[in-house]
Amino acid sequence: MTLKYLPLALVASCLLSVSAMAKQAPSFDEADLKVAAELRDQALNSxxxxxxxxxxxxxxxxxxxxxxxxxxxVKWGVAKLKELGFDKVWTExxxxxxxxxxxxxxxxxxxxPQPLVITALGFSVATPEDGLSAEIIQFDDLDALKNAPEGIAEGKIVFIKNRMERARDGSGYGPAVAARGQGASQAAAKGAVGILIRSIGxxxxxxAHTGMMRYDEGIKKIPAAALSAPDADLxxxxxxxxxxxxxKMTIGAKQGGEYTSHNVIGEVTGSEKPEEYVIIGAHLDSWDLGTGALDDGAGIGITTAAAKLILGLPERPKRSIRVIMFANEEQGLVGGKAYAEAHKDHIKNIITAAESDFGAGKIWRIDSKVKPEAIPAVKQMAEVMEPLGISYGNNQAGGGPDLIPLRGKGISVFxxxxxxxxxxxxxxxxxxxxxxxxxxxxxxxxAAYVIFAYLSAQMNGDFGTGFHQK
Amino acid sequence: MTLKYLPLALVASCLLSVSAMAKQAPSFDEADLKVAAELRDQALNSxxxxxxxxxxxxxxxxxxxxxxxxxxxVKWGVAKLKELGFDKVWTExxxxxxxxxxxxxxxxxxxxPQPLVITALGFSVATPEDGLSAEIIQFDDLDALKNAPEGIAEGKIVFIKNRMERARDGSGYGPAVAARGQGASQAAAKGAVGILIRSIGxxxxxxAHTGMMRYDEGIKKIPAAALSAPDADLxxxxxxxxxxxxxKMTIGAKQGGEYTSHNVIGEVTGSEKPEEYVIIGAHLDSWDLGTGALDDGAGIGITTAAAKLILGLPERPKRSIRVIMFANEEQGLVGGKAYAEAHKDHIKNIITAAESDFGAGKIWRIDSKVKPEAIPAVKQMAEVMEPLGISYGNNQAGGGPDLIPLRGKGISVFxxxxxxxxxxxxxxxxxxxxxxxxxxxxxxxxAAYVIFAYLSAQMNGDFGTGFHQK
Structure with missing residues (x-):
C-alpha cells in the first residue's frame, strides 16, 4: 500500500501524528529546568x-x-539506601x-642489596614460597618487550620501566596500562620467570599501584608485580x-574459589513511567590496599546523594532513577556484565546512564551519546550546569566502565x-x-549528577537507543 | 705583677700587640671574597x-x-672521599x-574491622608474638594524657591524635614530637598496655613516620608505634x-647488642694553620624505611661537594676544612657525641662548624653564633650569598644536631x-x-656551604669560642 491509495482522512491523521512527534522532540520543560537549578543549589549546600x-x-x-x-x-549499601528512604532497595x-x-x-x-616496595598485580600467581631470584632484564615499554628476540629473557625477571603521563582526562592511563595487563604473558613468551613493572601511576x-593483569592461554603463568615509582627509579x-x-621477589597470591556478591540497587520510582529509568551509579568494590575513597567511594557518595535530593522533592519525577552500586568492577566489570545480562530483555527501558568512577575532582565537561535530534536538549541540560563550570563537549560519551556491557546493547550514555x-x-x-x-x-x-538524573527522568521525548558501542 | 711595675718597653710592646689584634679584627680579604663568589658560581654549575x-x-x-x-x-664514605681526592680520609x-x-x-x-598502617618507634619493645588487643583511649595531645587521672588508661592502648603544624622553619616539630619521645612512659604511667601516636609529620x-622514643626509668615499657595520618583520621x-x-597491634622490634660504627672524616688540609679547622658535615646513617635521601643524604652531598670545590682551587686554604659524616645521629646523636669526646682537648682548633641536616630545600637565611665583633665579618660572608637569595638572620645559630655536643664545649656555629x-x-x-x-x-x-667553608678557613681573626650552648 502506497500513499496515493490511502484515504485522505488517514493521510491527514498521519500528518497530524508527525506534527505531534515534532512537538515531542527531546526537550525539557521550563519548570523542570528551574527545579534542576534548585536541586543543583541544594547539592552545593549539602x-x-x-x-x-x-x-x-x-x-x-x-x-x-x-x-x-x-x-x-553490600550490607552497608542496602542499609544506607534504606536509611535514606529510597522507594525500592534490592540486590542482584x-x-x-x-x-x-x-x-x-x-x-x-x-x-x-636493599629492599624494594612492590605489590602483586591482580590475579598474579605466586612465586615459590621462598621467593624467586633472577637477574633483571629491562625494557623501555611493552612494545620493546614484544619486539625483542625470542628467548631474550630466558630465566630472567623482566622489568618494564615506562612511565604514565599525567593528564586532566587521564589519557595517559591507556597507553601505560598495557604493560600491566599483558606484560606477564609477553615476558613469559620470551622466557622470563617473573615480571616487575613500574607502577601505572x-x-x-x-x-606500588595494583590492578588487574591477564594471562594469555597456553603461555606459562609467571608472577607479576608493580614497583613503586621510587623503586623503579632505583x-x-x-x-x-x-x-x-x-x-628476589616473593609473592604469595593465589586464586580462590567462586564467590557471589551483589549489585546493590536503590530506586526513586517514577510517577508516570516507572518502568523507564535513568541509571546513575558507581562501583561498590575497591582494591584491598586503600579504603577505596576515590575509587570508588566518591562515585557512591555523589550518585547516592544526587538521588536523595530528588527523593526530597514534593513529587517523584516522571521516570524512575536507579542508583546502582556495582559489584566487582575492579576484577573485570563483573557487576556491570551481570546487570546487563539480567536486564537484557528490558534494555529499552533505560533512558540513559552515567557512572561516576574517576575520583572526586571537579567535573569540567559533559559529553553525551544520544541521537542527533536530542543534542539541543543536552545543551539545555548543560546550561543548567554552566554555573558549576561545566560545558558541553561532544556526542562521543563512554559513560563509565560498568556501563560498557549495557553500551554494547545500545543504550544512550553520558x-x-x-x-x-x-x-x-x-x-x-x-x-x-x-x-x-x-x-x-x-x-x-x-550538583551535576542531580541535574543530569532529574532532567533525564523528566524529559520530553528520549535520547534514543541503538548506539551499540563496544 | 701590675702594669705600674712593668718596664716601659714592655708596655709599648703590649700596646702594639693590642693594636695588631685590632687590625686582626675578624674580616675577609677582598681576594678571598672574590674566590668565594667564584666557588659559589662553580657550585651552581656542578x-x-x-x-x-x-x-x-x-x-x-x-x-x-x-x-x-x-x-x-661507612665503606662507601671512605671510598667516596678518597675517590674525590681529599687530603686525609679517616674514621673514628x-x-x-x-x-x-x-x-x-x-x-x-x-x-x-580493617587494617591500619603503623610503624614501630625507635627502641620500642615488642608486643606478645601473637599481638596485643585492647580498647583505644584517645587523647588530644601529650599534655591531655599527662593531666588525665591516674589509672585512666588501665589495660588500654593510648592513642594521641595531635597534628604537627607545617612551617618553613620546621617549628611545628618540637611541640609535636614530645608525644613520640615521652608518650609511651606517660601512657604506661596511666596504666596503658600500648601506645599509638599520629605520625609526627x-x-x-x-x-607512618618512625623516630626515636625513650622509656623513663622505673616505668613499665610498653610497645609504641605511629599511625599514618590517614589511619589516625580513620x-x-x-x-x-x-x-x-x-x-590489635603486633610489633616484633627488639634491642640488639652493642655495635661499633664510625664517623667518616675527610680533610682539606690547610696551608698555613692546618691544625685549625672548619667543620662542615651531615649524618651518614638514616632510618631504615626510606633510602635516606633527604635525611641526610642531601647533607652528605652538599657538604662533600662543597669541600671538593675547594680541593679544586690552585692552593689549599689557610686553615683545614673537615667534612664529617657522623655515625648514628638518628638514635641519639651518638656520632656527634663521640667526635666531641674524642677531640675535647683540641676544641679551640675548631674555628666554626655547620651541619646540613634539614633536607634539600633552598637556604633562605644564615645565622651565626660568634663573638659580637665578628658579626660584621659574617655580614660580609652573607653578602656573597645574597645572589642565592640568602640574607643574614641573627646571632642565635644552633648549628645542627650533631654539633650539639661540640656546642656544649663552646664552639662557634652557623x-x-x-x-x-x-x-x-x-x-x-x-x-x-x-x-x-x-x-x-x-x-x-x-653554593652557600662552599662560601661558608672557604671564607671561614681564610678569615683574618676568628669567630670566638666559649659560647657553651646546650
Missing amino acids: SLDYEIVESLTTEVGPRMAGTPGDAAA PVTFTTWKRGVEMAEVIAPY TDSDRM LENMIRRGKPVTV SLRQDGTDYFDYHHTPNDTLDKIDPEALRQNT | SLDYEIVESLTTEVGPRMAGTPGDAAA PVTFTTWKRGVEMAEVIAPY TDSDRM LENMIRRGKPVTV SLRQDGTDYFDYHHTPNDTLDKIDPEALRQNT
Whole structure:
C-alpha cells in the first residue's frame, strides 16, 4: 500500500501524528529546568555526599571482591539506601572467581642489596614460597618487550620501566596500562620467570599501584608485580651502572574459589513511567590496599546523594532513577556484565546512564551519546550546569566502565568528565583514603549528577537507543 | 705583677700587640671574597652534590645504625672521599646499642574491622608474638594524657591524635614530637598496655613516620608505634561514633647488642694553620624505611661537594676544612657525641662548624653564633650569598644536631637555614627517596656551604669560642 491509495482522512491523521512527534522532540520543560537549578543549589549546600563516603570508608574500608569487606559493603549499601528512604532497595547476584593477596616482598640481592616496595598485580600467581631470584632484564615499554628476540629473557625477571603521563582526562592511563595487563604473558613468551613493572601511576610516592593483569592461554603463568615509582627509579639507576642486577621477589597470591556478591540497587520510582529509568551509579568494590575513597567511594557518595535530593522533592519525577552500586568492577566489570545480562530483555527501558568512577575532582565537561535530534536538549541540560563550570563537549560519551556491557546493547550514555589530574597519584594504592577528597569538589559533582538524573527522568521525548558501542 | 711595675718597653710592646689584634679584627680579604663568589658560581654549575646522593641512595640505600647498611655506608664514605681526592680520609669509632625492627601490623578488631598502617618507634619493645588487643583511649595531645587521672588508661592502648603544624622553619616539630619521645612512659604511667601516636609529620600519605622514643626509668615499657595520618583520621572517625574501638597491634622490634660504627672524616688540609679547622658535615646513617635521601643524604652531598670545590682551587686554604659524616645521629646523636669526646682537648682548633641536616630545600637565611665583633665579618660572608637569595638572620645559630655536643664545649656555629616546608612530609618514612630532591635547590645549598667553608678557613681573626650552648 502506497500513499496515493490511502484515504485522505488517514493521510491527514498521519500528518497530524508527525506534527505531534515534532512537538515531542527531546526537550525539557521550563519548570523542570528551574527545579534542576534548585536541586543543583541544594547539592552545593549539602554534605551528604561526603558523609556517605566517610561512612563507607570508616565502617567498611577496603572491600576487594570476594573478601569479608565485600560482604560488609553490600550490607552497608542496602542499609544506607534504606536509611535514606529510597522507594525500592534490592540486590542482584554477581558471581566470580576470587583472588587473594598474600605476602609480597622484593629486594635487590646484588650488586647493591636493599629492599624494594612492590605489590602483586591482580590475579598474579605466586612465586615459590621462598621467593624467586633472577637477574633483571629491562625494557623501555611493552612494545620493546614484544619486539625483542625470542628467548631474550630466558630465566630472567623482566622489568618494564615506562612511565604514565599525567593528564586532566587521564589519557595517559591507556597507553601505560598495557604493560600491566599483558606484560606477564609477553615476558613469559620470551622466557622470563617473573615480571616487575613500574607502577601505572603519576605519583612519586613509595607505594606500588595494583590492578588487574591477564594471562594469555597456553603461555606459562609467571608472577607479576608493580614497583613503586621510587623503586623503579632505583632499579633503573642500578641497571645504568652496567653490572648484572639480581632481584628476589616473593609473592604469595593465589586464586580462590567462586564467590557471589551483589549489585546493590536503590530506586526513586517514577510517577508516570516507572518502568523507564535513568541509571546513575558507581562501583561498590575497591582494591584491598586503600579504603577505596576515590575509587570508588566518591562515585557512591555523589550518585547516592544526587538521588536523595530528588527523593526530597514534593513529587517523584516522571521516570524512575536507579542508583546502582556495582559489584566487582575492579576484577573485570563483573557487576556491570551481570546487570546487563539480567536486564537484557528490558534494555529499552533505560533512558540513559552515567557512572561516576574517576575520583572526586571537579567535573569540567559533559559529553553525551544520544541521537542527533536530542543534542539541543543536552545543551539545555548543560546550561543548567554552566554555573558549576561545566560545558558541553561532544556526542562521543563512554559513560563509565560498568556501563560498557549495557553500551554494547545500545543504550544512550553520558560522561560527566572529572578533572583527573591527581587521580592516578592515588589510584589502586594504600593512599586512596578519605583525606584525598575535597568536599567542595565532591558537592560540585553531586550538583551535576542531580541535574543530569532529574532532567533525564523528566524529559520530553528520549535520547534514543541503538548506539551499540563496544 | 701590675702594669705600674712593668718596664716601659714592655708596655709599648703590649700596646702594639693590642693594636695588631685590632687590625686582626675578624674580616675577609677582598681576594678571598672574590674566590668565594667564584666557588659559589662553580657550585651552581656542578651536579656533584646530586651525584653523591644518588650514589649513596643507590649503592647503599637504607643505613640504620648497626645494620649491614650502616657498615656499607661507612665503606662507601671512605671510598667516596678518597675517590674525590681529599687530603686525609679517616674514621673514628662510634659505639652504641642497636635496635631491630621486626614485624609491625595493626588492625581494628571492632566495631569496624580493617587494617591500619603503623610503624614501630625507635627502641620500642615488642608486643606478645601473637599481638596485643585492647580498647583505644584517645587523647588530644601529650599534655591531655599527662593531666588525665591516674589509672585512666588501665589495660588500654593510648592513642594521641595531635597534628604537627607545617612551617618553613620546621617549628611545628618540637611541640609535636614530645608525644613520640615521652608518650609511651606517660601512657604506661596511666596504666596503658600500648601506645599509638599520629605520625609526627605534615603529609597525608599512608606511610607512618618512625623516630626515636625513650622509656623513663622505673616505668613499665610498653610497645609504641605511629599511625599514618590517614589511619589516625580513620581511628578518630571511628571513635567519634561512640562505640568502643578495639585495636590489635603486633610489633616484633627488639634491642640488639652493642655495635661499633664510625664517623667518616675527610680533610682539606690547610696551608698555613692546618691544625685549625672548619667543620662542615651531615649524618651518614638514616632510618631504615626510606633510602635516606633527604635525611641526610642531601647533607652528605652538599657538604662533600662543597669541600671538593675547594680541593679544586690552585692552593689549599689557610686553615683545614673537615667534612664529617657522623655515625648514628638518628638514635641519639651518638656520632656527634663521640667526635666531641674524642677531640675535647683540641676544641679551640675548631674555628666554626655547620651541619646540613634539614633536607634539600633552598637556604633562605644564615645565622651565626660568634663573638659580637665578628658579626660584621659574617655580614660580609652573607653578602656573597645574597645572589642565592640568602640574607643574614641573627646571632642565635644552633648549628645542627650533631654539633650539639661540640656546642656544649663552646664552639662557634652557623645555621644555614633551609626551607623545610615539605621536609616533614617525607621525614622518617619510606618516602624519603632520591626523587624528592630538586637538583637545583641542592646546588644552591652547596653554593652557600662552599662560601661558608672557604671564607671561614681564610678569615683574618676568628669567630670566638666559649659560647657553651646546650
